[in-house]
Amino acid sequence: MPSQPLAPPPMQPAQPAAVVPSAPPAPGAPVVIRAAGVGKKFVAYHKRATSLKERFVRRDTTSGEDFWALRDIDVEIGRGQTVGLAGANGSGKSTLLKVLAGILRPTHGSVSVSGRIASLLELGAGFNGELSGRDNVYLNASLLGLSKREIDRLFDSIVDFSELRHKIDDEVKHYSSGQYVRLGFAVAVHVDPDVLLVDEVLAVGDEAFQRKCLAKIAQFRDEGRTILFVTHSLDLIENMCDRILVLESGGLIFDGQPVVGTKLLRQRLGSLPADSPIPFDLAPVKPTAVAFSRNPGGPTEVQYDPGEQLTVSVELDLTDSAPQYVYLHVEIMGQGEIPIWMMETPPGGVSPGPGTAVVDFVVPRLPELLGAFAINVRVSDAATGQPVTVRRFEELFGVSGPQVAGLLKVDYEARLRR
Amino acid sequence: MSRVADLSTLPKPEPTRGAPANRPRGSGARHVDHRSRAQTRVRWELLRNLIRKDLKVKYKGSSLGFAWSLANPLLLLAVYTFVFQVVLKSGIDNFGFYLMSGLLVWNAFSGSVSAACGAVVGNANLVKKVRFPLLVLPLSAVGFSAVHFALQLAVLFVVMLGFGYSLLGPELLLLIPAGAVALLFTVALSVLVSALNVRYRDTQHLLDVALLAWFWINPMVYAFGLIENRLNEWTWVYMLNPMAVVVTTFQRAIYDPPEGNSTGSAPILADLGYRYYLEHLAIAGLISLAVLWLGLRVFRRLQADFAEDL
Numbered sequence: 001m002p003s004q005p006l007a008p009p010p011m012q013p014a015q016p017a018a019v020v021p022s023a024p025p026a027p028g029a030p031v032v033i034r035a036a037g038v039g040k041k042f043v044a045y046h047k048r049a050t051s052l053k054e055r056f057v058r059r060d061t062t063s064g065e066d067f068w069a070l071r072d073i074d075v076e077i078g079r080g081q082t083v084g085l086a087g088a089n090g091s092g093k094s095t096l097l098k099v100l101a102g103i104l105r106p107t108h109g110s111v112s113v114s115g116r117i118a119s120l121l122e123l124g125a126g127f128n129g130e131l132s133g134r135d136n137v138y139l140n141a142s143l144l145g146l147s148k149r150e151i152d153r154l155f156d157s158i159v160d161f162s163e164l165r166h167k168i169d170d171e172v173k174h175y176s177s178g179q180y181v182r183l184g185f186a187v188a189v190h191v192d193p194d195v196l197l198v199d200e201v202l203a204v205g206d207e208a209f210q211r212k213c214l215a216k217i218a219q220f221r222d223e224g225r226t227i228l229f230v231t232h233s234l235d236l237i238e239n240m241c242d243r244i245l246v247l248e249s250g251g252l253i254f255d256g257q258p259v260v261g262t263k264l265l266r267q268r269l270g271s272l273p274a275d276s277p278i279p280f281d282l283a284p285v286k287p288t289a290v291a292f293s294r295n296p297g298g299p300t301e302v303q304y305d306p307g308e309q310l311t312v313s314v315e316l317d318l319t320d321s322a323p324q325y326v327y328l329h330v331e332i333m334g335q336g337e338i339p340i341w342m343m344e345t346p347p348g349g350v351s352p353g354p355g356t357a358v359v360d361f362v363v364p365r366l367p368e369l370l371g372a373f374a375i376n377v378r379v380s381d382a383a384t385g386q387p388v389t390v391r392r393f394e395e396l397f398g399v400s401g402p403q404v405a406g407l408l409k410v411d412y413e414a415r416l417r418r
Numbered sequence: 419m420s421r422v423a424d425l426s427t428l429p430k431p432e433p434t435r436g437a438p439a440n441r442p443r444g445s446g447a448r449h450v451d452h453r454s455r456a457q458t459r460v461r462w463e464l465l466r467n468l469i470r471k472d473l474k475v476k477y478k479g480s481s482l483g484f485a486w487s488l489a490n491p492l493l494l495l496a497v498y499t500f501v502f503q504v505v506l507k508s509g510i511d512n513f514g515f516y517l518m519s520g521l522l523v524w525n526a527f528s529g530s531v532s533a534a535c536g537a538v539v540g541n542a543n544l545v546k547k548v549r550f551p552l553l554v555l556p557l558s559a560v561g562f563s564a565v566h567f568a569l570q571l572a573v574l575f576v577v578m579l580g581f582g583y584s585l586l587g588p589e590l591l592l593l594i595p596a597g598a599v600a601l602l603f604t605v606a607l608s609v610l611v612s613a614l615n616v617r618y619r620d621t622q623h624l625l626d627v628a629l630l631a632w633f634w635i636n637p638m639v640y641a642f643g644l645i646e647n648r649l650n651e652w653t654w655v656y657m658l659n660p661m662a663v664v665v666t667t668f669q670r671a672i673y674d675p676p677e678g679n680s681t682g683s684a685p686i687l688a689d690l691g692y693r694y695y696l697e698h699l700a701i702a703g704l705i706s707l708a709v710l711w712l713g714l715r716v717f718r719r720l721q722a723d724f725a726e727d728l
């Protein structure tokens with residue numbers, strides 16, 4: 001298969017219920033954010049009547065290009081989860097947050113969020129440059145739903161967090177952009193939200209401020225609040241989140257373990273090589289596809305439990321000039337391109353002959369792993385040891401170990417010693 | 419479309435169409451908000467803060483600007499008295515006071531409807547980024563004008579008393595129902611146009627033209643009697659305009675007509691009793707309520723799409 005980094009991986013699991021390890025709401029944890037079948041259509045601007053004159057004079061029925069910014073999103077987020085929202089620019093992240101925040105109305109589907117929401121879609125939205133920092137704190141906080149008494153109580157804490165006490169009575173128009181967002185963030189996080197929706201606001205501001213914001217978000221997480229935040233920093237998602245949602249063209253293409261989602265995303269964004277550097281088309285033996293199933297020749301499945309049997313099938317395309325004995329070396333690649341284990345044909349190789357052939361690697365009992373794994377195939381001439389080609393496949397299979405984090409499950413005891 | 423969402427983690431939620439805690443703005447115009455008293459108070463505080471912000475921004479660092487806006491009616495008073503009494507010889511006694519007694523409330527009305535019209539559009543960034551009760555936007559424009567109006571009225575009273583004008587009397591109490599109806603009608607129309615203007619951006623232009631014309635169908639620069647003489651039994655149609663009722667009531671409350679309430683050819687005030695005004699205010703109040711109902715309906719219907727239309 002030629003490399004098509006942006007096409008959806010050709011996985012068609014026979015059982016749609018295949019599930020990658022993830023952190024669903026802990027059993028019993030109430031669902032606080034729920035989106036069911038949410039779609040959002042933006043009507044092309046020129047199609048809408050934008051003046052009373054047009055409205056009554058011209059009945060416009062031209063069908064312009066409507067744009068679906070969100071398609072059929074189903075998500076449930078339980079109390080206390082920290083969820084990263086990722087995807088390329090224009091994939092609909094901000095739109096999803098706005099729909100959840102109740103700022104945009106979904107075209108269809110339903111949304112519900114319980115508890116007090118703070119949405120940080122833009123820091124300091126609504127600040128008025130002509131007013132002092134103090135006045136803006138009061139105004140902004142009251143827009144976010146705080147009463148005067150609450151603001152009075154929190155004012156010092158807000159100012160301390162923003163580190164702007166010396167400028168609090170200056171007009172905000174004289175603030176630097178960093179100071180502006182600091183004050184905005186300080187107000188927003190003092191709203192005492194149950195649910196925090198954060199857009200890419202952390203990208204602004206200096207590093208010290210970013211660290212402070214992240215520390216605050218981490219504190220919220222540890223306090224058991226529910227957080228959904230957009231970021232382009234995949235490392236951040238891996239470090240902070242229990243779960244990742246990946247959007248592509250308005251559709252939810254992944255929902256599950258951060259390490260798996262970020263890997264998928266890296267591939268989609270093309271920052272991981274999807275193919276070998278060796279000219280693939282010229283190779284006399286080409287690995288054209290890999291497939292995962294329980295039994296050789298069985299239906300494709302992508303999700304496995306430890307202890308289950310896994311068959312990795314490598315499909316080969318051989319020309320007439322292919323070597324008679326072909327040696328295959330298959331690596332199972334984990335997150336961060338770390339090889340997890342390796343499988344190979346017997347040293348003498350296999351002799352498939354010209355045409356197509358399939359080599360099955362059967363793993364009778366999967367170890368206790370957690371994560372999603374990709375396949376790297378090296379082909380060489382078994383007689384001479386000459387490398388023929390290498391190919392990295394995008395297809396993933398998942399193993400859901402019993403542990404909540406970490407690649408391996410390791411037995412241990414915790415003991416207190418005095 | 420082949421979707422990797424087949425890797426989705428969660429059991430498919432039953433689509434819940436129950437009562438979500440967080441409804442998108444305006445969806446279900448009818449939903450009963452079980453909002454606590456505290457929340458209502460927070461909304462009033464927000465409204466107050468927005469009005470205070472507008473006042474602060476407008477008069478920031480210029481107490482002179484503030485003084486000017488109060489002196490403005492005095493200036494008008496001087497100019498109109500000169501033009502109408504000296505140059506045009508309108509025949510209305512104390513024409514300046516007659517005019518001001520109706521003009522101030524009209525100006526407050528037209529100023530606030532016009533400002534409210536741009537209130538949502540002018541706060542586009544806020545509307546697109548923060549969820550808050552959007553109705554406070556047109557209401558704060560009304561509040562801003564109301565504060566001005568109250569101060570200007572006070573200045574007018576001081577001047578009238580300074581001229582030794584007989585102002586204080588039981589008829590002043592008419593200001594209370596008249597002010598209430600004026601506020602109700604102003605709010606109603608402000609809410610309506612602020613929402614319409616988001617979807618139909620020429621609302622503002624049409625409104626400004628309409629207000630210019632509307633000015634003349636209130637008996638402010640002419641005596642009410644001129645209309646009555648012309649329309650005779652159709653005068654009630656003229657009085658369907660709530661602002662005409664408000665203006666005539668304000669005049670009855672503030673202006674002290676000359677002996678016989680006449681310019682010679684036409685009566686100046688609509689009536690010398692109180693009952694006439696109270697009855698007409700009641701009708702104007704009902705009309706205002708109808709407009710308010712329409713305005714809230716339109717606002718609730720359209721507000722869900724404000725963030726998208728802006």
Ligand SMILES: Nc1ncnc2c1ncn2[C@@H]1O[C@H](COP(=O)(O)OP(=O)(O)O)[C@@H](O)[C@H]1O
Nearest residue numbers: 042069087088089090091092093094095096726
């Ligand atoms: N008000 C709007 N009208 C029309 N199109 C919009 C509007 N808001 C967003 N879009 C479009 O929806 C898509 C998703 O936007 P957005 O949610 O901001 O993406 P992201 O935050 O993932 O970068 C973009 O193509 C954008 O142009």
Ligand SMILES: [Mg+2]
Nearest residue numbers: 093094199200
């Ligand atoms: Mg965005």
